[in-house]
Amino acid sequence: MIYREFQNLKLSALGFGTMRLPTNPDGSIDEEQVRRMTRYAIDHGVNYFDTAYPYHSGESERVIGRVLKEYPRDSYYLADKYPGHQILSGGYNPAAIFEEQLKKCGVDYFDFYLLHNVYEKSMETYLDPRWGIIDYFKEQKRLGRIRHLGFSTHAQTEGLEQFLNLCGQDMEFCQIQLNYLDWTLQDARGKVELLNRHHIPVWVMEPVRGGKLAHLKEEEEERLKALRPEESVAAWGFRFLQSIPGVTMVLSGMSNMEQMEDNVKTFSRGTPLSEAETALLLDIAEGMKDSIPCTACRYCCDGCPKGLDIPGFIRTYNELRVAPATNAVMRIEFLPEEKKPSACIGCGKCARVCPQNIDIPGVLKDLTRRVSELPSWAEICRQREAAAKAGK
Numbered sequence: 001m002i003y004r005e006f007q008n009l010k011l012s013a014l015g016f017g018t019m020r021l022p023t024n025p026d027g028s029i030d031e032e033q034v035r036r037m038t039r040y041a042i043d044h045g046v047n048y049f050d051t052a053y054p055y056h057s058g059e060s061e062r063v064i065g066r067v068l069k070e071y072p073r074d075s076y077y078l079a080d081k082y083p084g085h086q087i088l089s090g091g092y093n094p095a096a097i098f099e100e101q102l103k104k105c106g107v108d109y110f111d112f113y114l115l116h117n118v119y120e121k122s123m124e125t126y127l128d129p130r131w132g133i134i135d136y137f138k139e140q141k142r143l144g145r146i147r148h149l150g151f152s153t154h155a156q157t158e159g160l161e162q163f164l165n166l167c168g169q170d171m172e173f174c175q176i177q178l179n180y181l182d183w184t185l186q187d188a189r190g191k192v193e194l195l196n197r198h199h200i201p202v203w204v205m206e207p208v209r210g211g212k213l214a215h216l217k218e219e220e221e222e223r224l225k226a227l228r229p230e231e232s233v234a235a236w237g238f239r240f241l242q243s244i245p246g247v248t249m250v251l252s253g254m255s256n257m258e259q260m261e262d263n264v265k266t267f268s269r270g271t272p273l274s275e276a277e278t279a280l281l282l283d284i285a286e287g288m289k290d291s292i293p294c295t296a297c298r299y300c301c302d303g304c305p306k307g308l309d310i311p312g313f314i315r316t317y318n319e320l321r322v323a324p325a326t327n328a329v330m331r332i333e334f335l336p337e338e339k340k341p342s343a344c345i346g347c348g349k350c351a352r353v354c355p356q357n358i359d360i361p362g363v364l365k366d367l368t369r370r371v372s373e374l375p376s377w378a379e380i381c382r383q384r385e386a387a388a389k390a391g392k
Contacts (some may be wrong), residue, residue, distance in 0.1 A: 001010045001013070001014070001043025001044060001046065001267055002014075002148075002242075002267050002269070002270050003045075003246045003266075004249065006076065006148075006201060006248055007075070007148070009173075010252065011047065011048055011077065011248065011249055012045055012046045012047045012048055012114055012267070013048055013249065013267050014048075014238075014250055014252060014263055014264065014266075014267040015046070015048035015049065015050055015079075015103060015203075015249050015250065015251040015252070016037070016038070016046055016048070016049050016050065016235065016251075016252070016254065016260075017040050017050045017251040017252055017253040017254070018034075018049065018050060018051045018055055018056075018060045018063075018064050018251045018253070019052070019055045019056075020210075020253035020254070020255045021034050021055075021056060021060060021063065021255065022034065022037075022066075022255050022256055023056075024313070028059070029056055029059055029060070029063045031063050031066070031067070033257070034063055034064070034067055034289045035067050035070075036257060037257055037260045038064075038067045039243060040257065040260055040261070040264070041045075041260060041264065042071065042075070042076070042297075044264045044268070045264075046264065047076050047077055048069060048076070048077045048079065048112075048249060048250050048251075049064055049076060049077070049078050049079065050079040050112075051078070051079070051080055051081075051105070052062050052083070052114075053080070053081060053082070053083040053097060053116070054081060054083055054086065054114055055156055058104075058347060059102060061080065061104040061105050062070050062105075063104040063251070064078075064105070065105035065107065068105075068106075069106050070093055072074075073107065073207065077111035077112060078105060078107060078110055078111050078112070079110065079111065079112035079114065080101050080105065080110050080112075080113055080114075081113070081114040081115070082094060082097060082098065082113070082114070082116055082117035082133065082135055082137065083097065083116050083270050084115055084116060084118075084122055084125045084126050084131075085116050085117035085118070085122040085125075086116075086120065086381040087377065087381040088377045088381070089382070089383070090224075091130075091131070092125060092128075092131040092133060093131075094131065094132070094133045094136040094137065095136060098136075098137075098140065098145075099371070102145070106194070108145070109144060109145045109146065109147065110145070110146050110147070110151065111141075111147045111148065112146075112147065112148045112173070113137060113141075113146040113148070113149055113150075114149075114150050114152050114175060115133070115134070115150075115151040115152070116151075116152055117153060117154055117283055118151045118152070118153045118155060118163050118347060119151055119153060119154050119155040119159060119330055119334070119358065120155055120156070120159040120330075120331065121330060121333065121334030121377075122130065122248060123155075123159070123162070123163055126167075127166065127167075133135060134167060134170065138148055138170060139262060139341040140261065148172045148173065149170065149171065149172055150171050150172050150173035150174055150175065150203070151163075151171055151174055151175070152174070152175035152176070152203070152205065153174065153175070153176055153307070154176075154177060154327045154330065155215070156312065157187050157190040157191050157194060158188070160174075160176075160191055160194060160195075161194055161300070164194070164195075164198050164200070168198050171200060172200070172201075172205050173200060173201045173202075173249075174200050175202075175203035175205050175246070175249075175251070176188060176191050176201065176202065176203070176204065176205065177205055177209075177327075178194075178204045178205070178206070178207065178241065178244070178247070179204075179206055179207050179208060179209050179213055179237055179240070179241075180213070180237060180278075180281045180282060180284075180285050181209055181213060181239045181285045181289075181322070182206070182209070183282065183285065183287075184282075184285070185285070185291075185315075185318065185319055185321065185322065186315075186319075187315075190228075191195055191213075192244060192245070192246060192247075195246060196245055196388070199228060199247075199322070200246075201246060201247075201248040202244070202246040202248060202249075203245055203248065203249040203290075204249065204250040204251060205251050207241060207250050207251070207252060207253075208234050208235050208237040208238070209323075210253075212323065213233070213234070213237045214232075214233055214234035214235075214237070215233065216233055216284065220287070221233055222229045222285050222302055222377075223280060223284070224236055224280070226290050227277060227280070228277075228289045232262050232266075234259075234262060234263070234266075234358065235262065235263075235265075236254065236268040236273070236277075236281060237281075238250060238252075238263065238266045238267070239266065239271060239272055240273055240278065240281055242270060242271070242272035242273075243272040243273060243278070250267075261307060272365075275318045288322060289321070289322060289388075290321050290322070291318040291321065292314050292317060292318055292354065292358055292363060293356045293358070294311055294314040294315070294358060295356065296311040296315075296353070297311075297355060298310075298311060299348075299354065299355065300349075300350035300351075300353060300354055300360055302353075303349045303350070303353065304349065304350055305345065305349070306338065306339075306343050306344065306345065308341070308343065308344060308364075309339070309340060309341070310350055310360055311366070312331075313341045313363070313364055313367055314358070314360075316328045316331055316332065316367065317363055317366070317367045317370075319368050320367070320371075324370075324374055326370065328374075329374050329375075329376065329380075330375050330377050331371070332367075332371050333377050333378075335377065340362075340368075341364040341365075341367045341368045341371075342368045344361055344364040344365070344368075346361040346365075347361075348361060
């Protein structure tokens with residue numbers, strides 16, 4: 001197993017993420033299979049386990065807590081997250097949720113604790129003095145009930161920078177969506193560079209984008225196998241991350257033993273990709289995008305009578321064309337009505353000055369339609385809150 005140094009700790013480079021645990025036909029978690037996967041992970045050097053309040057409607061914490069109870073507490077590192085990104089009907093009570101999480105996981109402290117998904121909208125909640133969220137968790141760290149405090153984020157690069165400027169001095173690590181598709185699609189490269197400048201270690205989520213990068217088109221898989229015949233397609237995605245400066249932890253939400261075995265094999269030795277292999281992956285990623293060729297020159301913004309962030313909208317639109325994503329819904333919903341893509345009046349000034357000849361009004365209209373067809377972030381949070389309460 002590859003290990004990374006974090007402060008005075010030796011962390012396995014591969015972490016077991018528990019958002020996509022194996023399930024039974026009735027939808028409940030297959031706890032026995034989780035137990036076997038955990039045993040295999042620990043036997044092969046994995047020592048980092050990650051859960052969160054909403055995972056599996058609140059059951060992930062309970063299951064991984066029961067399974068890890070079979071091992072000495074100092075033999076593994078457990079991470080959990082505070083759900084400040086969710087729209088909670090009863091307000092935000094960090095103390096109540098934190099105590100509940102400790103109880104559900106059956107532990108007295110968390111080795112790592114994260115503010116869950118700090119993004120442009122949830123930042124208001126995390127910084128709201130009514131709730132005192134960050135101050136509360138800083139105090140829990142002082143008391144030793146949290147050993148290391150960090151945050152996860154799906155914010156755009158500008159939003160991430162804003163939070164770092166405000167709270168970066170209190171954050172020890174940051175978890176971002178990072179893979180070879182999002183390297184440019186979600187500007188993961190810019191986020192990594194920003195975190196490196198702030199000297200904040202990078203934790204990786206969605207290394208194979210929920211499995212999308214584990215199964216490619218036949219011709220793309222053949223290009224990879226021609227160079228590394230024994231390598232799985234998923235392994236290419238993980239090895240892409242081994243050369244990125246600042247990456248300390250790579251989390252994989254494994255759903256079966258086959259994935260566990262393959263990932264452990266990949267992380268059993270450090271064999272990062274060559275420059276040519278990295279270029280091949282990025283070329284495959286470009287072919288997956290089916291993207292609008294915006295260069296973010298911002299000529300379109302200068303004459304927009306509504307002052308819309310057109311390049312940002314096109315970036316979101318390109319992401320939705322790859323796969324529908326709630327992240328895109330979050331980005332649009334946090335905006336005031338007069339700054340959403342639906343505020344476009346279709347005057348066409350933007351299209352007339354676009355060097356790429358993009359039909360910008362048409363793109364914004366289609367973006368508005370696509371977002372309207374997805375569940376709102378508020379609705380997603382209501383469903384998760386109801387499911388979590390039902391599971392108590």
